[in-house]
Amino acid sequence: MDTSLFIALLNPTIALALGAAFIVLWFYQRHRPYLAVLGISYCVSAPGFLFQYFTLPIGLALTKLISNIFFTVAACCLSGAIVARYGRQVPRLGICVLAGGGLASFSWFLFIDPDLTWRILAINFAFGGLSLLVAAELRPVRNNGPTENILFVLSLLSSINFFVRTLAVVIVHGPFVSYDGFYNSSYWTTALLSHALLSLLIALSLFTAAALDVMRALKTETHTDPLSGLLNRRGFEERAELLLQRCAAAKFPVALVLADLDHFKALNDLHGHAAGDRVIADFASKLRAATGARGAAGRIGGEEFAVLLPLTDLAAARLFAEAVRALYSAGSVDGLPAGTRVTASFGVAARSGEEALEPLMRRADDALYKAKKNGRDSVRLSYERPETIFVPEQLKAG
Known part of the structure; x- marks a missing residue:
């Protein structure tokens, strides 16, 4: 199999597997809707990666727009689910402003003033802002337990990945003029690999958090009298x-x-x-x-x-x-x-x-x-x- 094709299919496969796992987990824990949102987030990101590699009959530009819409929806769902998991109020306005601003900028540099480099910067900076927003929401609860602290650190690393890695690659290997050779570039390779690693680490942390939720619930059940609601x-x-x-x-x-x-x-x-x-x-x-x-x-x-x-x-x-x-x-x-x-x-x-x-x-x-x-x-x-x-x-x- 072509190496580039293997790398291109890596993220969709990982995303679908993680999404399916979260949805199955939600079926057994319906009282935790954030699990369903996490499943949707990972599943939605899969076609985003596929449409980066495969062009739809509607044309290259619209295919890229649809791909980034999938990415944006996935990022919004993931951000909201992580914040909701820890009992924080989801900053919907902030998420909408960052996501909407990123897509609007991406569309501008796709249709009005075509520039691939600025499209890359616009969408990555939007996702970096979402990562910082999640980190800000997790900061007050980061010392409540190991998973909170790990997810806080991963949110910061994710923001660094979107800001610093993108800028460094664009400065060293850019600017990118067209999609010719783009999917063999250092930017795309590092983007796919870093996304795969961070996705796995975030998913493992969230699976651990869900497992701890189940353990706490079981302990509560064994220590609580169901009729009175007091301790047994x-x-x-x-x-x-x-x-x-x-x-x-x-x-x-x-x-x-x-x-x-x-x-x-x-x-x-x-x-x-x-x-x-x-x-x-x-x-x-x-x-x-x-x-x-x-x-x-x-x-x-x-x-x-x-x-x-x-x-x-x-x-x-x-x-x-x-x-x-x-x-x-x-x-x-x-x-x-x-x-x-x-x-x-x-x-x-x-x-x-x-x-x-x-x-x-x-x-x-x-x-x-x-x-x-x-x-x-x-x-x-x-x-x-x-x-x-x-x-x-x-x-x-x-």
Whole structure:
């Protein structure tokens, strides 16, 4: 096979393979539309390369315009998809200005003032601007993880490729007068090879990001209670252990609040399991709103909940529990008969020293038992402290 033909078919083949892979990935993750846009981007770039090498019956000039329209659409889709992947607002205006300006300049030097060198500069500078725009959008999140940082660097390298490589080749080997010998030139060879390399690196980074998304989603599912939306027991214990370690290192106070819905079994039997599910979901939403991002809230049993509160002493934790109790007992639950009152009991314990989670939960559970035993719809505190071993001064000195 002719070497030039092999090089010409290299990029379309790579682009179609990557595009198909992203589209297949999107079929299994429909909630991530950026994957479909990435697939479209790579697939659209394939005919762009083909129409650079093969001329359509409509003529050379229109074929080149169509080819660069495909390139531009692919670049816009790729830029928007990368930015959207990281939760940033897609800069549609900036993308449209750069893409439209590049195509307008390309068309001017194609039809009005024909000049191949300026066409090369116009379209490459537009793509370089898009790469810088993506880098600017990724800059605030570049330290959030390895893929963010890698894509930020690749965006900068892509802009360097479009600006510096293009200028260097044009200065050294240009100007280009016509397409005679153009596809054997150093510009075209370096353009194809650099595009193939950067496309693969960007695609691998995005595949890695998608894989990390799946792993995070699976971890969330294994650590989250589907009914309440709170952490399940496993997730709560892992999160609580981490918070306890951090607070111990910083010597911050920590408190634990346990809550249990009153007469839940009777409510379930009287109104049905659907009503019971609504009660749990309603209580969980109030608990989550009260906890915010500062602590860890979880559903650790059927109708039992736990909240670990960093930077909180016993008095502050009591106020927290009283506020949730009062809010919940004064409200109503959708789906229950009017006048049906649902309440909860609370047990509160403050950490002593570097007390582990298990004894802390045991003390809070003892306080909760007292609240249930003494009439429910109340808050009880644990004043107990973990036992310490008394060592006489004489033994310490000896």
